[in-house]
Amino acid sequence: xxxxxxxxxxxxxxxxxxxxxxxxxxxxxxxxxxxxxxxxxxxxxxxxxxxxxxxxxxxxxxxxxxxxxxxxxxxxxxxxxxxxxxxxxxxxxxxxxxxxxxxxxxxxxxxxxxxxxxxxxxxxxxxxxxxxxxxxxxxxxxxxxxxxxxxxxxxxxxxxxxxxxxxxxxxxxxxxxxxxxxxxxxxxxxxxxxxxxxxxxxxxxxxxxxxxxxxxxxxxxxxxxxxxxxxxxxxxxxxxxxxxxxxxxxxxxxxxxxxxxxxxxxxxxxxxxxxxxxxxxxxxxxxxxxxxxxxxxxxxxxxxxxxxxxxxxxxxxxxxxxxxxxxxxxxxxxxxxxxxxxxxxxxxxxxxxxxxxxxxxxxxxxxxxxxxxxxxxxxxxxxxxxxxxxxxxxxxxxxxxxxxxxxxxxxxxxxxxxxxxxxxxxxxxxxxxxxxxxxxxxxxxxxxxxxxxxxxxxxxxxxxxxxxxxxxxxxxxxxxxx
Amino acid sequence: xxxxxxxxxxxxxxxxxxxxxxxxxxxxxxxxxxxxxxxxxxxxxxxxxxxxxxxxxxxxxxxxxxxxxxxxxxxxxxxxxxxxxxxxxxxxxxxxxxxxxxxxxxxxxxxxxxxxxxxxxxxxxxxxxxxxxxxxxxxxxxxxxxxxxxxxxxxxxxxxxxxxxxxxxxxxxxxxxxxxxxxxxxxxxxxxxxxxxxxxxxxxxxxxxxxxxxxxxxxxxxxxxxxxxxxxxxxxxxxxxxxxxxxxxxxxxxxxxxxxxxxxxxxxxxxxxxxxxxxxxxxxxxxxxxxxxxxxxxxxxxxxxxxxxxxxxxxxxxxxxxxxxxxxxxxxxxxxxxxxxxxxxxxxxxxxxxxxxxxxxxxxxxxxxxxxxxxxxxxxxxxxxxxxxxxxxxxxxxxxxxxxxxxxxxxxxxxxxxxxxxxxxxxxxxxxxxxxxxxxxxxxxxxxxxxxxxxxxxxxxxxxxxxxxxxxxxxxxxxxxxxxxxxxxxxxxxx
Numbered sequence: 001x002x003x004x005x006x007x008x009x010x011x012x013x014x015x016x017x018x019x020x021x022x023x024x025x026x027x028x029x030x031x032x033x034x035x036x037x038x039x040x041x042x043x044x045x046x047x048x049x050x051x052x053x054x055x056x057x058x059x060x061x062x063x064x065x066x067x068x069x070x071x072x073x074x075x076x077x078x079x080x081x082x083x084x085x086x087x088x089x090x091x092x093x094x095x096x097x098x099x100x101x102x103x104x105x106x107x108x109x110x111x112x113x114x115x116x117x118x119x120x121x122x123x124x125x126x127x128x129x130x131x132x133x134x135x136x137x138x139x140x141x142x143x144x145x146x147x148x149x150x151x152x153x154x155x156x157x158x159x160x161x162x163x164x165x166x167x168x169x170x171x172x173x174x175x176x177x178x179x180x181x182x183x184x185x186x187x188x189x190x191x192x193x194x195x196x197x198x199x200x201x202x203x204x205x206x207x208x209x210x211x212x213x214x215x216x217x218x219x220x221x222x223x224x225x226x227x228x229x230x231x232x233x234x235x236x237x238x239x240x241x242x243x244x245x246x247x248x249x250x251x252x253x254x255x256x257x258x259x260x261x262x263x264x265x266x267x268x269x270x271x272x273x274x275x276x277x278x279x280x281x282x283x284x285x286x287x288x289x290x291x292x293x294x295x296x297x298x299x300x301x302x303x304x305x306x307x308x309x310x311x312x313x314x315x316x317x318x319x320x321x322x323x324x325x326x327x328x329x330x331x332x333x334x335x336x337x338x339x340x341x342x343x344x345x346x347x348x349x350x351x352x353x354x355x356x357x358x359x360x361x362x363x364x365x366x367x368x369x370x371x372x373x374x375x376x377x378x379x380x381x382x383x384x385x386x387x388x389x390x391x392x393x394x395x396x397x398x399x400x401x402x403x404x405x406x407x408x409x410x411x412x413x414x415x416x417x418x419x420x421x422x423x424x425x426x427x428x429x430x431x432x433x434x435x436x437x438x439x440x441x442x443x444x445x446x447x448x449x450x451x452x453x454x455x456x457x458x459x460x461x462x463x464x465x466x467x468x469x470x471x472x473x474x475x476x477x478x479x480x481x482x
Numbered sequence: 483x484x485x486x487x488x489x490x491x492x493x494x495x496x497x498x499x500x501x502x503x504x505x506x507x508x509x510x511x512x513x514x515x516x517x518x519x520x521x522x523x524x525x526x527x528x529x530x531x532x533x534x535x536x537x538x539x540x541x542x543x544x545x546x547x548x549x550x551x552x553x554x555x556x557x558x559x560x561x562x563x564x565x566x567x568x569x570x571x572x573x574x575x576x577x578x579x580x581x582x583x584x585x586x587x588x589x590x591x592x593x594x595x596x597x598x599x600x601x602x603x604x605x606x607x608x609x610x611x612x613x614x615x616x617x618x619x620x621x622x623x624x625x626x627x628x629x630x631x632x633x634x635x636x637x638x639x640x641x642x643x644x645x646x647x648x649x650x651x652x653x654x655x656x657x658x659x660x661x662x663x664x665x666x667x668x669x670x671x672x673x674x675x676x677x678x679x680x681x682x683x684x685x686x687x688x689x690x691x692x693x694x695x696x697x698x699x700x701x702x703x704x705x706x707x708x709x710x711x712x713x714x715x716x717x718x719x720x721x722x723x724x725x726x727x728x729x730x731x732x733x734x735x736x737x738x739x740x741x742x743x744x745x746x747x748x749x750x751x752x753x754x755x756x757x758x759x760x761x762x763x764x765x766x767x768x769x770x771x772x773x774x775x776x777x778x779x780x781x782x783x784x785x786x787x788x789x790x791x792x793x794x795x796x797x798x799x800x801x802x803x804x805x806x807x808x809x810x811x812x813x814x815x816x817x818x819x820x821x822x823x824x825x826x827x828x829x830x831x832x833x834x835x836x837x838x839x840x841x842x843x844x845x846x847x848x849x850x851x852x853x854x855x856x857x858x859x860x861x862x863x864x865x866x867x868x869x870x871x872x873x874x875x876x877x878x879x880x881x882x883x884x885x886x887x888x889x890x891x892x893x894x895x896x897x898x899x900x901x902x903x904x905x906x907x908x909x910x911x912x913x914x915x916x917x918x919x920x921x922x923x924x925x926x927x928x929x930x931x932x933x934x935x936x937x938x939x940x941x942x943x944x945x946x947x948x949x950x951x952x953x954x955x956x957x958x959x960x961x962x963x964x965x966x967x968x969x970x971x972x973x974x975x976x977x
Contacts, residue, residue: 017863038601062571094787103540117523169830169840271847273578275789315653320787338527463820471812
């Protein structure tokens with residue numbers, strides 16, 4: 001039932017709105033609304049019960065193991081939320097003078113400095129509001145750098161074919177054309193293809209490491225040497241930063257720019273699809289182009305860098321500077337972990353991924369790259385199962401839901417047929433991983449013995465498999481009163 | 483080890499299963515010379531208790547103020563139920579609803595949200611949100627340019643649009659060779675100067691941006707502007723405060739040939755200019771084509787600027803040009819209604835470099851708040867908040883404009899923000915007010931040099947008569963002192 005169907009004309013949540021607001025008799029009638037908007041007329045209890053019940057129809061980290069590859073669905077500590085929502089922080093207006101927000105700003109500055117340390121970059125701006133937004137900032141800086149040197153013939157961004165879709169989409173938004181290069185059999189970037197691709201038209205390369213195939217790019221230094229030698233800049237897509245936290249640093253490896261996904265590595269909530277935060281770190285030569293604002297410190301006083309401070313900046317990306325509440329959560333997380341805790345993140349993310357991969361392999365599943373060490377995630381391919389039983393990765397994923405596990409990422413990366421990209425994260429226990437292996441084995445057995453059961457899955461959720469084709473062909477995007 | 487559950491026995495057993503001698507061995511594919519020497523610059527970890535103490539100290543240091551700043555972010559009462567439900571783990575710690583069957587809660591909520599936003603703005607379709615109001619406007623500009631079949635890459639951007647929105651649009655669209663042409667405002671009204679606009683009649687542009695209320699809080703002649711855009715072959719992009727739409731005419735109802743200003747020069751139709759007309763519309767058609775804005779006034783706290791969410795609604799014909807997630811209602815295998823992400827062929831994970839945008843996530847959790855907030859307030863409650871905010875700013879303006887050294891700047895109706903001019907340097911006035919615990923407004927001289935001396939003030943429903951009176955008294959005292967009079971002495975005998 002929709003909230004609109006709970007409504008009754010004249011019902012009100014009386015505590016929630018001012019009474020007897022005076023009429024706006026000074027406003028011209030032709031500028032006023034003629035009929036009320038379609039908002040529900042309900043009591044407070046109606047609303048609380050409706051949305052509480054809706055929440056119960058979701059899988060979430062707090063209720064289920066959520067091994068969604070490439071998304072780093074680790075536990076979101078409750079303290080991060082509680083402390084970011086202290087009333088003084090919530091009440092602070094973004095345009096209030098910085099003198100009124102030094103407690104907030106020092107936290108932002110500390111986070112900015114910690115992210116510099118984690119990435120080994122020369123400077124960080126936390127303005128981008130999501131990973132893709134960080135990518136945009138990064139590629140816009142690459143463009144600004146070339147333009148500032150009068151080197152505007154560089155019109156091409158190179159992306160490996162395993163890249164997230166946001167990489168090529170970002171390059172397009174920044175006015176670049178995209179050249180894709182293939183992946184070799186070991187899951188690394190094909191160096192020969194890269195050498196053939198670079199040239200005076202190369203603005204830069206966007207590289208995800210560990211790649212979306214779940215393996216460390218072993219020739220990463222050589223890849224950069226090739227791109228830099230051609231005059232291009234190197235972009236480190238930090239989507240998988242959780243795998244290398246405290247082990248290697250993109251700055252030490254010579255990268256020019258990196259974006260981080262704080263909603264992954266720094267455990268801010270995914271919120272059903274946002275808000276995220278996608279800070280960018282840059283090398284010395286890209287520093288002048290950082291997006292504003294970022295925090296400046298002068299003898300213990302903190303303020304935002306603005307247009308006048310950095311005339312070459314790529315500019316503003318948001319009205320007020322970014323997803324501050326998300327950044328506060330990341331600060332709390334980083335302070336609770338400390339340097340040692342961050343090292344352990346990568347260690348235990350790798351331990352869990354490699355253990356789960358080993359156990360699944362022993363149970364007879366095919367790993368896409370069995371000869372490689374898993375990073376924080378790995379790929380199982382169900383191609384043989386599909387060929388033998390007709391059960392696809394999608395069917396398999398839906399049946400896992402019946403066993404109380406959120407499905408791994410399916411059909412990404414597209415290079416591996418019938419793939420499940422599995423990322424357990426460091427916050428899951430051995431027992432949870434073992435239970436997941438048991439469920440995987442069960443579903444595989446069912447695929448062989450009772451394929452219809454798997455094809456019809458899920459069976460225990462609020463709805464069964466949904467008709468996506470109907471959803472797209474017969475668009476129903478808003479409710480209309482009967 | 484914070485948030486890592488492994489016991490020594492677990493670690494031993496897991497390494498044995500992997501066949502690795504140590505945790506370090508799990509990183510043996512990383513070239514050894516790349517290894518960094520740890521993270522020495524990160525301070526040692528703190529317990530939850532210690533970090534709580536630290537954070538409470540910083541929050542207390544920042545304290546509370548009586549806030550009269552608006553300028554794109556507005557203080558409103560948020561029902562307690564909103565964030566209690568939003569922060570339930572099932573909403574808070576879920577991800578984008580790729581597995582629709584395991585995400586019906588989020589998906590249904592987004593469908594309800596889309597319904598509410600479409601109705602509030604009077605348009606057909608809504609996406610599931612964008613990052614914030616400014617980035618939503620940037621996306622709307624890109625969308626209007628994509629929809630322009632003649633390939634026109636120019637958009638008219640009035641100076642009354644929020645300066646930060648204009649800055650964000652510029653930094654977003656400049657890479658694609660899109661030109662933004664400014665439209666001046668009338669210094670008497672603070673609304674878009676229709677003569678200046680008419681002088682741009684010959685400018686081929688894909689769209690006209692129409693802010694309502696505009697950055698000064700003033701109400702624009704939206705019917706005229708919408709008809710003008712359509713008559714000149716442009717799309718009309720509305721930028722609105724969603725709360726105001728409980729009171730003000732929905733963008734989907736703007737224009738339609740009823741405009742009072744008929745003196746504007748007619749211009750050649752798209753056909754006469756040799757351009758295909760679809761999907762452009764004539765000047766007699768009702769409604770803005772795209773509406774965007776910041777959803778913050780709908781249940782999202784100020785939070786130093788974010789996270790907020792951008793909303794976007796549009797005419798049905800433009801739905802395939804929209805960026806961002808869209809939820810549709812469909813049926814399951816048993817014919818039971820359910821919800822799923824739809825029209826994904828627009829998006830980056832399918833279309834890659836040809837996608838409508840690189841946007842991936844939306845601002846789901848904030849949309850969750852807004853949907854619950856709008857449900858709790860209902861149509862009447864939301865309108866009452868809008869009315870009370872309007873009345874509160876009116877009352878504040880009356881109080882302040884009665885002071886010597888203060889005058890009202892623009893002479894058109896406003897929603898819940900307006901502009902005053904003071905005869906003392908604004909930074910000094912605002913600093914002195916701050917010392918009394920009052921944030922007196924936004925200094926307009928920063929972005930509009932011709933408005934040096936002007937303050938944009940906003941009083942929402944959260945302000946009591948006493949709050950307004952405090953502001954008046956403090957401002958009177960400050961101006962009196964600055965202007966060389968003793969506090970408390972009336973500036974003019976007849977006032």
